[in-house]
Amino acid sequence: MITTKAPSTLQEHFRQVESLIRLEVGGEYSDLAVDLHRLVSAGGKRIRPKMAILTGNILGAENDRLIHLAAAVEMLHTAILVHDNLVDSALLRRGLKILNAKWSPAAATLAGDYAFTIAAKLIAYTDSMAVINLFSETMSTMISGEMTQISRKQGIDNLKDYFNWIHSKTASMFALSTSAAAMLSPVGEETVSRMQEFGHLIGMAFQIMADVRDFTAHQFTLGKPVGNDLRQGTITLPALYYLDTHPEHPTLQAIIHKKNVNKGKLDELINAIRSNGSTQKAVHTAREYIQEGLAVLDYLPDMPQRRELEDLAKSVIG
């Protein structure tokens, strides 16, 4: 498609990230690599690499290393996505139902490992020990969080556990994207730490909104039944806000204690959460995270890329 509009810096940079990822994933090895290539090409929002690139552009990161960081973050996300599908059995991601449905657990494990190794090679290219350390710390945070989650004897029943969990599974990688981009820029530790905070806040809002959409979106858009998290026994913010006002609700208590619940009772509970204001309250919390994040950006120079980063942050609420 020919466009007369000059591409923005983000678009230009992003094309480089896409090429780099496709080059690294290749397709030479096997059917598995071809499938992984297809998964990566199918895209998704690419919000993590976009946050890295915009942050690096604002702060003056060297382009080549920044592109490799952005591609590494996207590949780490893909690796986690593939392995995560094994863990939580929600099959439809990025509009492609192919992957784990078609792959055996062994093949999915291997494909995820392959994505990890590509991420590791890309991050090493940044040639920054600080970035490499942060990358492996973040991987560790994400995996440890998931291990804590799957070995829980009962479901999450309080905000503290929920916020810890979504930090480890989502916000930590957003914080990596922005703070590593700052580390590749000629700025001091204070700016790195502010950008880490910014990434964390936007990542928290991002996960809360995903959890809200699980209740509010149409089944067709979701590609899975409404309230799927709760049906799988996973308790998220809207359910926790409902619990606040209905602490003894028998169905919710049964889910927390990992007891079987029949479909009728589940449907009732999901409808109650959708209609009593719990989802709106969760959206409000996400909005507060975004506002706090935008306030952090006030320290940055006022320039077009800053507006783009602000718009990207606001788009999380959508």
Place this chain on the structure above:
Amino acid sequence: MITTKAPSTLQEHFRQVESLIRLEVGGEYSDLAVDLHRLVSAGGKRIRPKMAILTGNILGAENDRLIHLAAAVEMLHTAILVHDNLVDSALLRRGLKILNAKWSPAAATLAGDYAFTIAAKLIAYTDSMAVINLFSETMSTMISGEMTQISRKQGIDNLKDYFNWIHSKTASMFALSTSAAAMLSPVGEETVSRMQEFGHLIGMAFQIMADVRDFTAHQFTLGKPVGNDLRQGTITLPALYYLDTHPEHPTLQAIIHKKNVNKGKLDELINAIRSNGSTQKAVHTAREYIQEGLAVLDYLPDMPQRRELEDLAKSVIG
């Protein structure tokens, strides 16, 4: 146990590697971490970290970074072992039948990922970009090799494919152990490249001997039926040497073409391979790799640790 014998440098160093691994694996997160801790503690031959430590001691690597390299290599090996169990379904490793038998595929995937993240943190500690790059390249070689292997339309039927495969799955990690230890030492590129060659050669012998033992060991020692590789459709060096002299053997051809073979025919073939000299010929090949490896060591200064490294290399034939 109290011993009056002064510990050798290897033993001293090795105790540090063990403590480091146990510290990193922790046990805080979950049942999964506890199981992983148990798997790591159960040991195994630890030949990879021993090769790293002896090489580093001979060449003058700084102790702390060397210990972290050795621990990283052992954790990478553990990660691959856990994921590999999903892939090849051989269950009994390190004398513990617990792991994948007890873990779901999802849990085993996660536990392996956790081991990967520990390896990544440990290797970052070496603070050497050359070592970090080699580490991620080696991970990539191993995973790509496995992907090629599982997507083969027919079994291996020639020496070139077999040697490529065992390089990627085993010898590449041995080469990493020795060459990364050299990279952490005050030596030039030529020594690094010689130690890489040494590690590769010993690793090739190591895998050939494992493949030989699959045919020659007692079922009790193996913890799986004799000829298990062939029963799983995996063709290794003894079978390839048998193929040399019996190119049209119908059972072997059926296995190569991934056709079903009945147990009686399989038992016959395995007995034929055990008794016609194919396994001895494979041992001879392994011995040649060891001899070539020992010749590489002639370039090193003559010192007690060099003798220990030679003994370790020879122990592969056992």
